[in-house]
Amino acid sequence: MERNPVVSSDAIELAPQRSRIFCNRTLNLRAMHAIGYDMDYTLIHYNVRDWENTAFEHVKRNFIDQGWPLESLRYDHELMIRGLVIDKELGNVVKTDRFGTVKHAFHGTQPMRFEDIKKVYAQVVVDLSADRWEFLNTLFSMSEACLFAQLVDLLDASKLPGILGYAQLYRKVRWTMDYTHMEGRLKNEIVSNPDRFVDLDPEAPLALLDQYHAGKKLLLITNSEWTYSRKMMSYAFDRFLPGNMTWRDLFALIIVEARKPAFFTSRNPLFEVVSEDGLLRPVYDGMKSDGIYLGGHAGQVEEALGIEGNQILFVGDHIFSDVHVSKDVQRWRTALVLRELEAEVEAVRGFESDQRRLAELMERKEALESGYSHLRLQAQRLKNGYGPRTGDASLEQMQGTMQEVRAQLQTVDADIRPLARASAELSSTSWGLLMRAGNDKSQLARQVERYADIYLAKVSDFLVHTPFAYLRASRGSLPHDPGRIEAQDMVQSVDLALGGSRL
Numbered sequence: 338m339e340r341n342p343v344v345s346s347d348a349i350e351l352a353p354q355r356s357r358i359f360c361n362r363t364l365n366l367r368a369m370h371a372i373g374y375d376m377d378y379t380l381i382h383y384n385v386r387d388w389e390n391t392a393f394e395h396v397k398r399n400f401i402d403q404g405w406p407l408e409s410l411r412y413d414h415e416l417m418i419r420g421l422v423i424d425k426e427l428g429n430v431v432k433t434d435r436f437g438t439v440k441h442a443f444h445g446t447q448p449m450r451f452e453d454i455k456k457v458y459a460q461v462v463v464d465l466s467a468d469r470w471e472f473l474n475t476l477f478s479m480s481e482a483c484l485f486a487q488l489v490d491l492l493d494a495s496k497l498p499g500i501l502g503y504a505q506l507y508r509k510v511r512w513t514m515d516y517t518h519m520e521g522r523l524k525n526e527i528v529s530n531p532d533r534f535v536d537l538d539p540e541a542p543l544a545l546l547d548q549y550h551a552g553k554k555l556l557l558i559t560n561s562e563w564t565y566s567r568k569m570m571s572y573a574f575d576r577f578l579p580g581n582m583t584w585r586d587l588f589a590l591i592i593v594e595a596r597k598p599a600f601f602t603s604r605n606p607l608f609e610v611v612s613e614d615g616l617l618r619p620v621y622d623g624m625k626s627d628g629i630y631l632g633g634h635a636g637q638v639e640e641a642l643g644i645e646g647n648q649i650l651f652v653g654d655h656i657f658s659d660v661h662v663s664k665d666v667q668r669w670r671t672a673l674v675l676r677e678l679e680a681e682v683e684a685v686r687g688f689e690s691d692q693r694r695l696a697e698l699m700e701r702k703e704a705l706e707s708g709y710s711h712l713r714l715q716a717q718r719l720k721n722g723y724g725p726r727t728g729d730a731s732l733e734q735m736q737g738t739m740q741e742v743r744a745q746l747q748t749v750d751a752d753i754r755p756l757a758r759a760s761a762e763l764s765s766t767s768w769g770l771l772m773r774a775g776n777d778k779s780q781l782a783r784q785v786e787r788y789a790d791i792y793l794a795k796v797s798d799f800l801v802h803t804p805f806a807y808l809r810a811s812r813g814s815l816p817h818d819p820g821r822i823e824a825q826d827m828v829q830s831v832d833l834a835l836g837g838s839r840l
């Protein structure tokens with residue numbers, strides 16, 4: 338963790354810290370009276386590979402108990418990433434850009450060829466509100482998507498009798514997944530062996546302590562049940578807190594089995610947790626500060642604390658349940674925890690010089706293509722005897738130059754190819770970067786910029802910015818911004834150098 342012992346105002350200027358919180362909308366942390374936290378994959382980070390592998394094995398066991406021939410299936414951690422979309426109609430998993438255009442696709446566990454993607458998806462816009470699509474919102478979705486893809490392979494090979502199509506198959510996977518989470522065996526395995534599954538972050542408790550002592554009301558709002566939450570929070574936090582303090586002292590309100598996203602949209606009944614083993618008492622007059630509750634709804638949090646929605650920052654990892662709905666319905670400020678961001682930023686940094694070289698080559702390619710088009714138009718006009726012309730080159734001379742440009746284009750393309758491939762495989766060889774789809778933003782990036790005011794890799798990244806930071810969004814770029822116009826000017830100058838044929 339980079340934290341500078343700032344001793345003078347000079348030092349602040351001389352040692353700017355690398356930003357760890359990325360800002361879509363300006364957010365003044367000083368104006369936040371309360372900070373709410375989700376627990377799973379937010380305050381507590383799991384070892385994704387082990388957690389998902391264990392979830393996969395439990396679900397697989399449930400299927401085997403129903404007579405399905407799944408003994409040989411294994412969880413493949415490299416197969417899926419967050420932000421992909423399951424196409425329940427066709428048994429595919431796709432990655433789209435921010436407009437919903439499919440850029441990559443797998444059918445089952447096999448990548449689809451570019452021509453096949455075009456054939457199937459040329460007329461399709463992926464609209465996440467439609468029933469056909471299932472967005473992979475969280476790291477908990479990895480085992481589900483992996484299992485679905487493997488089962489599509491088996492269904493195609495006619496090895497799943499009684500299943501009539503991909504949509505039915507998906508419903509079956511979803512149901513069995515939910516059942517596995519509910520039956521408790523999976524969570525028992527996690528709770529009985531947290532060393533194996535939890536990736537401890539000693540600095541997360543310090544970040545919360547800073548916020549607590551800065552006067553913020555801290556809230557825990559989790560969908561997990563009380564006994565699980567109590568054990569996991571105690572395991573991950575108590576050892577790092579000073580004196581006799583425990584995790585419970587940090588929070589003004591603890592809400593378990595919150596049923597997000599419904600917590601933000603409907604008025605669920607409220608219960609108070611009155612004993613360590615989770616005994617419940619119905620509550621009819623709202624929440625009170627320092628209470629531990631089950632259920633309820635977001636409006637009761639605002640009433641209990643006497644604050645407005647825009648004075649609460651909610652931090653979670655689930656794009657729909659934690660940030661989309663809380664922002665849309667309650668107008669809470671939102672922060673998304675995107676753990677993969679660390680590796681993503683690292684991969685992008687490691688590729689920086691190659692990316693610059695790739696951008697230069699692409700500019701050169703664009704200039705050559707543009708020059709070629711202008712030469713072609715000039716030749717067309719000359720051949721058909723119309724329009725103005727510059728210079729006195731003959732048709733044969735123009736055709737000769739066009740041939741030279743074509744040869745240059747081939748050389749540039751050969752240089753671009755390996756760099757473009759490496760760029761497309763950054764972070765994941767199958768899907769590339771989480772936040773990009775080709776040169777554009779991915780659907781995930783679109784969701785993040787739309788619903789998360791800020792995003793960060795982990796809760797302890799708040800330490801870099803302090804509870805008093807004014808987080809400013811950077812000025813967004815537009816296609817007609819001056820820097821981009823300069824790039825277009827460069828294309829023009831290469832056009833002219835190629836024969837002065839631009840008109």
Ligand SMILES: [Mg+2]
Pocket residue numbers: 375376377378379653654655
């Ligand atoms: Mg979570």
